[in-house]
Amino acid sequence: MTALRRRPAGGGAVPWLFLAVPLALLITFTYAPVANMVAYSFTDWDGLSPELNYVGTENYSDLFTRSELFEVFFVSGYYLAASAVQIALALYFATVLSFNVRFRNFFKGVLFFPYLVNGVAIGFVFLYFFQDGGTLDALFGLFGDEPDRAWLGDSTSANASLAGVSVWRFMGLNFVLFLGAIQSVPGELYEAAELDGANRWQQFRHIIAPGIRPVISLSVILAISGSLAVFEIPYVMTGGATGTETFVIQTVDLAFTFNKTGLASAAAVVLLLIVLAVTWVQRALVPDDKAGDLV
Amino acid sequence: MRAAVVSRTLTYLSLVAAAAVVVLPLLVVFLTSLKTPEEMAGGGGALSLPGNPLNFGNYATAFEDGRMLSAFANTAVILLFAIAGTVLIGSMTAYAIDRFRFRFRKLVVGLFLVAAMVPGVTTQVATFQIVDSFGMVNSRLAPIVLYMGTDIVSIYIFLQFIRSIPVSLDESARLEGANSFTIYRKIIFPLLRPAVATVVIVKGVTVYNDFYIPFLYMPSDDLGTMSTALFRFKGPYGAHWETISAGTVLVILPTLAVFLFLQRYIYNGFMRGATK
Numbered sequence: 001m002t003a004l005r006r007r008p009a010g011g012g013a014v015p016w017l018f019l020a021v022p023l024a025l026l027i028t029f030t031y032a033p034v035a036n037m038v039a040y041s042f043t044d045w046d047g048l049s050p051e052l053n054y055v056g057t058e059n060y061s062d063l064f065t066r067s068e069l070f071e072v073f074f075v076s077g078y079y080l081a082a083s084a085v086q087i088a089l090a091l092y093f094a095t096v097l098s099f100n101v102r103f104r105n106f107f108k109g110v111l112f113f114p115y116l117v118n119g120v121a122i123g124f125v126f127l128y129f130f131q132d133g134g135t136l137d138a139l140f141g142l143f144g145d146e147p148d149r150a151w152l153g154d155s156t157s158a159n160a161s162l163a164g165v166s167v168w169r170f171m172g173l174n175f176v177l178f179l180g181a182i183q184s185v186p187g188e189l190y191e192a193a194e195l196d197g198a199n200r201w202q203q204f205r206h207i208i209a210p211g212i213r214p215v216i217s218l219s220v221i222l223a224i225s226g227s228l229a230v231f232e233i234p235y236v237m238t239g240g241a242t243g244t245e246t247f248v249i250q251t252v253d254l255a256f257t258f259n260k261t262g263l264a265s266a267a268a269v270v271l272l273l274i275v276l277a278v279t280w281v282q283r284a285l286v287p288d289d290k291a292g293d294l295v
Numbered sequence: 296m297r298a299a300v301v302s303r304t305l306t307y308l309s310l311v312a313a314a315a316v317v318v319l320p321l322l323v324v325f326l327t328s329l330k331t332p333e334e335m336a337g338g339g340g341a342l343s344l345p346g347n348p349l350n351f352g353n354y355a356t357a358f359e360d361g362r363m364l365s366a367f368a369n370t371a372v373i374l375l376f377a378i379a380g381t382v383l384i385g386s387m388t389a390y391a392i393d394r395f396r397f398r399f400r401k402l403v404v405g406l407f408l409v410a411a412m413v414p415g416v417t418t419q420v421a422t423f424q425i426v427d428s429f430g431m432v433n434s435r436l437a438p439i440v441l442y443m444g445t446d447i448v449s450i451y452i453f454l455q456f457i458r459s460i461p462v463s464l465d466e467s468a469r470l471e472g473a474n475s476f477t478i479y480r481k482i483i484f485p486l487l488r489p490a491v492a493t494v495v496i497v498k499g500v501t502v503y504n505d506f507y508i509p510f511l512y513m514p515s516d517d518l519g520t521m522s523t524a525l526f527r528f529k530g531p532y533g534a535h536w537e538t539i540s541a542g543t544v545l546v547i548l549p550t551l552a553v554f555l556f557l558q559r560y561i562y563n564g565f566m567r568g569a570t571k
Contacts, residue, residue, distance in 0.1 A: 018391035025444030037421035138341035272417045
C-alpha cells in the first residue's frame with residue numbers, strides 16, 4: 001500500500017481543521033437528507049404543515065400496488081435499451097477513430113460535443129426536431145415522403161424519440177472514454193497483430209475489447225443508474241405527458257406539486273436502494289482497486 | 296484490395312452520417328433563430344434558409360424579454376463561487392486525508408466513499424427541506440453551497456494527484472519551520488495545478504448545464520440561470536420558435552467557444568473525471 005510508506009505528519013487537531021468545512025457540508029447536504037428522507041417515508045407529511053403522522057409502510061405498499069405509480073419503471077426500459085445502442089455506437093466509433101482516419105480530430109470533436117451542451121437547450125433543439133413540420137418532417141419531405149404523424153404523440157413513439165435524444169446527448173462521453181482506453185493499449189500490439197495478418201474485427205476482439213473491459217463495465221453501470229434517474233430531457237420536452245413520465249419526474253411532482261412529501265420520500269428511498277444495489281453488484285463483479293487504495 | 300476500399304468507404308460514410316446526425320438538428324435551430332416571424336408563418340419548411348442571414352432581431356428579444364443577460368450574470372456568479380469552493384474543499388480534504396494519520400481517519404474516508412454512491416437526484420426531496428430551513432431558497436447561495444458541498448468526484452481527483460507529490464517536500468519545509476497551513480498553501484496547492492484544471496473544467500461544464508438544482512432552489516422569475524431562463528421561454532414564446540431558437544443558440548454558443556479553445560483539456564478532464 002502506498003499510504004503506509006509515508007510518515008504521518010503531526011496529526012492532532014490540524015487535520016480536523018482542514019476537514020471541518022468539508023465534513024459539515026457532507027453531513028448537512030448528504031447524510032442528513034438521506035436520514036430525513038427515510039424518516040419522512042414512513043409519514044404522511046405534506047412538506048409544509050407542522051403536523052405529520054406515522055403511517056407505517058403505507059407509502060411503500062402504495063408505490064408497489066398503485067399501477068399508475070409503478071408504471072414509471074417501464075419507461076426506464078426505453079432508456080435502458082437506448083443505452084445499449086449508445087454503448088455499441090460508442091464502441092464502434094471509438095474503434096474506427098483509433099485507426100488512422102482523415103479529419104480524425106474533427107469527427108472526434110463533433111461526436112463528443114453534444115455531451116457538453118446544456119440539457120434544456122437540447123430539449124428545445126429536439127422539440128423542434130420532432131415538431132409537426134419540424135426538422136424531421138422536413139427531412140422526410142426531401143425524399144418526397146410526407147409522414148403526417150406526431151412523433152411525440154403516442155406513448156411508444158414519444159418514449160422512443162426521447163430515448164433517442166438521450167443517445168444523441170450521452171454517446172460522446174462513452175465514445176471519448178473508450179477512445180482513451182483504446183489508445184492506452186500499446187501500439188506494438190496492433191503492429192504485431194497486423195504482421196500476423198489479423199483483420200480489423202480480429203484486432204478488435206482480441207486486442208481492443210480485453211483492454212477496455214473496465215471502462216465498458218463502468219459505462220454499463222452508469223447506463224443502468226442513469227436510465228433510472230432520467231429527468232431533464234423528458235421534463236423539458238414533454239413534461240412527462242403522454243406516458244413519458246420517469247421516476248424522477250414523478251417524484252419531483254409528488255413532492256413539489258402535490259405536496260406528498262411522505263410518498264415522494266418513499267419513492268426516492270426505493271430509487272436510492274436500487275442505485276446502491278447496482279453499484280454494489282458492480283463492485284462485487286469488477287473489483288475496483290481504487291476504492292481500497294484510498295484507505 | 297477491393298474489400299479494403301469498400302470497408303474504408305463504409306467507414307467514412309458512417310462517420311459522415313454520424314456527424315450529420317449531430318450537426319443537423321443544431322444547424323436547423325441556428326437557421327430558425329435568424330428567421331422573421333413572417334417567414335416562420337409562411338411555411339417555408341424547417342430546412343429553408345432565412346431571407347436575411349443577419350437578422351439578429353430574435354436575439355435581441357431573447358436577450359431583453361427572456362432575461363438572458365441577468366441569467367448570464369447569475370450563472371457567472373454561481374460558477375465562480377461554486378468552482379472556487381469546490382477546489383478549496385476538495386484540495387483541503389485530500390490534503391488532510393493523504394498527509395495525516397489521525398483517529399477516525401478510516402471513518403472519514405468511508406463517509407466520503409459512501410456519499411459518492413448516493414445520487415443527488417434521489418435526495419432532493421429531503422435536501423430541499425434543509426436548504427429551506429436555512430432560508431436559502433430563492434437565493435444564489437443555495438446552488439453554490441450544494442455544488443461545492445456534494446462533489447465527491449473532485450475530492451477523488453485531488454486525492455489521486457496529491458499522492459504523486461513527494462512527502463519529502465512537506466518534510467523539508469517543515470524542517471525550515473513551516474506549519475501545516477503554510478505547507479498546504481505554499482507547496483501542495485501550487486503543485487496541484489493540473490488537478491485544479493481538471494476540476495475547473497468538469498465542474499464548470501456540470502454547473503453551467505445543470506437544470507435540476509436552480510429549477511428547484513431558484514424558482515423566482517427574477518433569479519434565472521442559463522438553464523432555467525431558457526426553460527421559461529416555453530410559456531410565453533410557446534409558438535415562437537424563432538425566439539426559442541435564438542435563446543437556445545445563446546445558451547449553446549459559450550459552450551462551443553470554450554470547447555473550441557480548450558478541446559484537449561476538456562477530453563482529458565472528462566476522462567479523468569469519469570473514470571474515478
